[in-house]
Amino acid sequence: MERVCQLAAQTLAHTGKFVKPGVTTNELDRIANDFMLSHSAVSACIGYHGYPKAICTSVNEMICHGLPNDVPLKDGDIVNLDVTALQNGFFGDTSATFFVGQVSEKARKITEAAHGAMMAGIEAITPNGTTGDIGFAVNKFVTKAGYFAVREIGGHGIGNVFHGDPFVPSFGKKGRGDRLKVGTCLTVEPMLNETNTEFIEHDIPGSTVKEYTTADKCLSAQFEHTVYISENGPVILTLN
Ligand code: MF3
Numbered sequence: 017m018e019r020v021c022q023l024a025a026q027t028l029a030h031t032g033k034f035v036k037p038g039v040t041t042n043e044l045d046r047i048a049n050d051f052m053l054s055h056s057a058v059s060a061c062i063g064y065h066g067y068p069k070a071i072c073t074s075v076n077e078m079i080c081h082g083l084p085n086d087v088p089l090k091d092g093d094i095v096n097l098d099v100t101a102l103q104n105g106f107f108g109d110t111s112a113t114f115f116v117g118q119v120s121e122k123a124r125k126i127t128e129a130a131h132g133a134m135m136a137g138i139e140a141i142t143p144n145g146t147t148g149d150i151g152f153a154v155n156k157f158v159t160k161a162g163y164f165a166v167r168e169i170g171g172h173g174i175g176n177v178f179h180g181d182p183f184v185p186s187f188g189k190k191g192r193g194d195r196l197k198v199g200t201c202l203t204v205e206p207m208l209n210e211t212n213t214e215f216i217e218h219d220i221p222g223s224t225v226k227e228y229t230t231a232d233k234c235l236s237a238q239f240e241h242t243v244y245i246s247e248n249g250p251v252i253l254t255l256n
């Protein structure tokens with residue numbers, strides 16, 4: 017897990033360097049895929065429930081699972097790049113929201129809040145804690161910052177499967193939910209919206225994975241780390 021998570025983190029950082037106005041998300045997809053292949057890993061996304069691309073690229077109001085396309089990124093956009101690598105049977109999953117050129121203050125603020133929310137969730141992990149501890153900490157941070165955490169989608173157990181138990185919510189009550197097990201890994205990946213909007217599903221041809229956007233087109237931002245639960249607390253495996 018350490019190795020594949022480091023590779024996922026390196027892929028994300030490498031690909032992120034190419035984010036600028038005029039680049040297309042298909043170009044970023046190709047860069048990420050080539051990086052994984054040249055480091056003896058593959059994308060876990062290609063073919064996952066029919067998903068056709070190597071990474072997810074979620075621009076502005078896209079909440080998650082944005083399918084790379086040929087539309088050039090514009091100055092002022094924010095884009096989440098979500099990389100999941102597979103190496104020797106293990107999965108490493110990490111994402112970050114990047115700025116395209118100069119962004120507005122509101123774009124910068126929700127992006128910073130998304131990072132803070134993820135870190136608050138990770139810091140709430142204790143060896144005998146629960147998923148509710150994580151969700152509580154995330155939601156508290158998000159609410160204080162003036163944003164809305166997406167409830168329907170969240171983090172997940174990960175290891176020799178891409179998406180396993182437990183579900184890691186971005187809301188909850190301390191002490192509730194599933195118990196966190198020492199020696200396992202999970203992701204913390206809160207999605208923050210500017211408003212309390214519904215989300216809209218969009219089909220991806222040939223896949224049961226859906227893209228999700230905010231119904232009112234408000235901005236959405238996300239960060240994700242894969243975390244190992246040690247007897248001394250959380251260890252972030254996808255740090256750069
Ligand atoms: N990486 C996403 C997650 O954080 C899942 C992407 S699934 C895909 O769980 F099929 F869209 F790639």
Ligand code: CO
Pocket residue numbers: 109171172203205240
């Ligand atoms: Co994930």
Ligand code: CO
Pocket residue numbers: 098099100109110111240
């Ligand atoms: Co991910």
